Amino acid sequence: xxxxYETVSENEKGQRVGEVFSNVAEYYDLMNDAMSGGIHRVxxxxxxxxxxxxxxxxxxxxxxxxxxxxxxxxxxxxxxxLPDEHQSGEIIVCxxxxxxxxxxxxxxxxxxxxxxxxxxxxxxxxxxxNSFDVYSIAYGIRNVTRIQKAxxxxxxxxxxxxxxxxxxxxxxxxxIINDVYDWYSFNIIPVTGKLLSGxxxxxxxxxxxIRQFPKADDFKNMIxxxxxxxxxxxxxxxxxxxxxxGFKL
Ligand code: SAM
Numbered sequence: 692x693x694x695x696y697e698t699v700s701e702n703e704k705g706q707r708v709g710e711v712f713s714n715v716a717e718y719y720d721l722m723n724d725a726m727s728g729g730i731h732r733v734x735x736x737x738x739x740x741x742x743x744x745x746x747x748x749x750x751x752x753x754x755x756x757x758x759x760x761x762x763x764x765x766x767x768x769x770x771x772x773l774p775d776e777h778q779s780g781e782i783i784v785c786x787x788x789x790x791x792x793x794x795x796x797x798x799x800x801x802x803x804x805x806x807x808x809x810x811x812x813x814x815x816x817x818x819x820x821n822s823f824d825v826y827s828i829a830y831g832i833r834n835v836t837r838i839q840k841a842x843x844x845x846x847x848x849x850x851x852x853x854x855x856x857x858x859x860x861x862x863x864x865x866x867i868i869n870d871v872y873d874w875y876s877f878n879i880i881p882v883t884g885k886l887l888s889g890x891x892x893x894x895x896x897x898x899x900x901i902r903q904f905p906k907a908d909d910f911k912n913m914i915x916x917x918x919x920x921x922x923x924x925x926x927x928x929x930x931x932x933x934x935x936x937g938f939k940l
Pocket of ligand 1: 712753754755757758759788791811812813814830834836
């Protein structure tokens with residue numbers, strides 16, 4: 692590969708992902724802004740608007756990290772508040788990494804926001820079946836070791852009628868855009884990572900993991916394989932990111 696990466700085993704991948712996010716937790720949100728020129732905010736807003744959680748939605752945000760999606764969902768829920776009898780909604784942020792959760796929890800406390808933070812693995816969620824109306828995962832699933840297992844878990848914890856929503860990097864088909872994107876990914880991202888956080892390897896890993904993630908059509912098939920129906924995807928900015936969604940019917 693570009694970095695001379697060796698192929699890593701499943702165990703090693705899990706461990707490496709753990710190290711990466713522990714290393715970057717403090718800088719995570721700043722880095723997202725720096726590297727995407729703020730575009731990740733636009734995509735996340737769009738993603739949450741598409742999800743449209745209401746004040747009675749029970750939402751599980753998996754690989755929720757420092758709460759970026761959950762904070763947006765909470766705002767959206769408040770804005771679309773239903774009468775008092777429909778205030779049964781709840782947002783749970785679940786992430787495998789305690790450091791990421793800690794940063795988010797601190798931020799929520801400062802802002803007086805009510806969210807639940809649960810440490811857990813997307814491949815083995817610590818929740819009973821049929822618990823949630825919406826399962827969201829943003830820029831998380833490519834870090835999971837066994838993606839199919841995570842999709843099956845999403846299906847299990849959702850209620851019948853519940854919706855799976857995933858925002859993730861995807862494949863860029865346009866050759867010109869792809870060249871620019873490659874150059875940016877393999878030069879700018881690790882260098883910015885090094886400059887801002889002193890950590891080069893973590894950002895090399897991030898770029899590499901984006902390249903190894905299944906193409907949009909293949910990922911759609913995997914979601915269907917887990918049992919979801921009405922599976923669709925929408926590419927954002929030529930496929931730099933994509934939103935996949937499906938229902939448990
Ligand atoms: N969703 C957040 C956002 O959009 O800002 C955080 C995304 S961050 C790129 C990826 C997160 O996935 C990290 O917080 C990492 O700890 C988490 N993660 C990686 N593997 C996981 C797993 N198996 N189960 C749950 N979370 C996982």
